[in-house]
Amino acid sequence: MIIDYKIFTKYLSIVNKVLIVYIGHTLTNIYRGCVNYSMNKSIKMKAGFSDVLSYILYCRKRKNNDFNRLLKFIELKNIMRENKLKTFFQPIYQLQEDEPIGYEALNRPPMSKWFPTTENFYEFIGQTNQVFHLDLLCRNLSIAKFYESTSDQKEHRSRLLFLNIHPQVLMDSDYKSGETMKLLKQLNIHPSQIIFEITEKQAVSDYVMFERVLSNYRSQGFRIAVDDAGSGFNSLKSIVHIKPEFIKLDRSLIDNISKKESLQKMTSLLLEFANESGTKVIAEGIEQVDDLNYIREIGVHFGQGYALGRPTENIAI
Numbered sequence: 001m002i003i004d005y006k007i008f009t010k011y012l013s014i015v016n017k018v019l020i021v022y023i024g025h026t027l028t029n030i031y032r033g034c035v036n037y038s039m040n041k042s043i044k045m046k047a048g049f050s051d052v053l054s055y056i057l058y059c060r061k062r063k064n065n066d067f068n069r070l071l072k073f074i075e076l077k078n079i080m081r082e083n084k085l086k087t088f089f090q091p092i093y094q095l096q097e098d099e100p101i102g103y104e105a106l107n108r109p110p111m112s113k114w115f116p117t118t119e120n121f122y123e124f125i126g127q128t129n130q131v132f133h134l135d136l137l138c139r140n141l142s143i144a145k146f147y148e149s150t151s152d153q154k155e156h157r158s159r160l161l162f163l164n165i166h167p168q169v170l171m172d173s174d175y176k177s178g179e180t181m182k183l184l185k186q187l188n189i190h191p192s193q194i195i196f197e198i199t200e201k202q203a204v205s206d207y208v209m210f211e212r213v214l215s216n217y218r219s220q221g222f223r224i225a226v227d228d229a230g231s232g233f234n235s236l237k238s239i240v241h242i243k244p245e246f247i248k249l250d251r252s253l254i255d256n257i258s259k260k261e262s263l264q265k266m267t268s269l270l271l272e273f274a275n276e277s278g279t280k281v282i283a284e285g286i287e288q289v290d291d292l293n294y295i296r297e298i299g300v301h302f303g304q305g306y307a308l309g310r311p312t313e314n315i316a317i
Contacts, residue, residue, distance in 0.1 A: 251285025
C-alpha cells in the first residue's frame with residue numbers, strides 16, 4: 001500500500017492512537033515527524049505503511065528511536081520498490097591463461113544524502129529487517145541482467161556468476177531455493193554456473209545446521225565461495241566447516257603483497273591448504289601490476305580487481 005499524504009493527514013489522529021497503543025508515544029512522534037519532514041522537504045514517501053510500521057517495531061525491540069534511521073529506511077524502501085539498484089559485473093580471470101572464468105555481480109544503489117556510498121547502504125541493510133527481501137531482489141536482478149548481457153555472446157553463456165548472499169537468508173525458513181531454480185530454468189542457466197559468495201563479515205552461528213543447508217544447495221548444483229578469507233578468525237572457521245569450492249582472499253592480503261613478506265606467508269599458507277583440499281583460490285582487490293605478477297607466480301588460481309578489469313554494467317565481448 002502506498003501512502004497518500006491527503007488520506008494520511010485525514011486519518012492521522014486515528015493512526016496515532018493505534019500506534020501509541022502498540023509502540024508508545026516516542027516512536028509515534030518519530031513517525032509523524034518523519035511524515036511531516038517528508039512533506040515539507042518534498043521527499044517522495046512511497047514506503048508502504050505496513051513496511052514502516054514493521055520497521056518501527058523492529059527498532060523498538062532494539063531500543064533504537066533514531067529519527068534519521070527511519071528516514072533512511074523510507075529511502076531504502078523507495079529504492080527497492082522502484083528497482084533503482086544498478087547491477088555491475090566484474091570479471092574474474094584464470095591467471096595462468098589470462099581468460100575470464102566468470103563475473104561477480106555487484107548491485108549498487110543511487111547515491112543520495114542518506115546513502116552517500118554503496119558500503120553505507122549495505123551496512124544499513126544489515127541493521128534492518130529487510131536483509132531477506134533485498135537479497136532476493138539483488139539475486140534476481142543479477143541473474144536476469146547476466147542473461148540479458150550474455151544471451152547473444154556464446155563465449156560468455158557458460159561462464160560463472162558469483163552472487164553475494166547473506167548466510168541468514170540461506171537459513172531462513174521463508175527462503176525457497178525453488179524460486180531461484182525456476183528463474184534459472186527459464187533463462188537456461190545451469191545451477192553449476194551460480195556461486196553463492198558467503199562473506200565472513202556475516203558470521204555463521206550454527207555451523208552444523210548451515211552445513212546441512214549448504215549440502216541441500218550443492219545437491220541442486222550450486223557451489224559455494226567463502227568471501228573475505230584472511231580478514232579475520234571467522235573466515236578461517238568458515239573455510240574449515242563449509243569446505244567451499246572457492247576461497248576468495250580478502251584485499252587486505254593482496255594489496256602490496258609483492259613487497260610484504262607477512263602477506264606472502266599468509267597467502268602461501270591458504271593456497272597450500274586450498275590445493276590440498278581441492279579448493280580454488282581467487283585473489284580479490286588486485287590493483288597493482290606487481291601484485292598481479294606475484295600472485296600469478298606463486299600459483300594463485302584466479303584473480304579479480306582493477307588491474308584485470310573494472311565493474312561494468314554490460315559484459316563486453
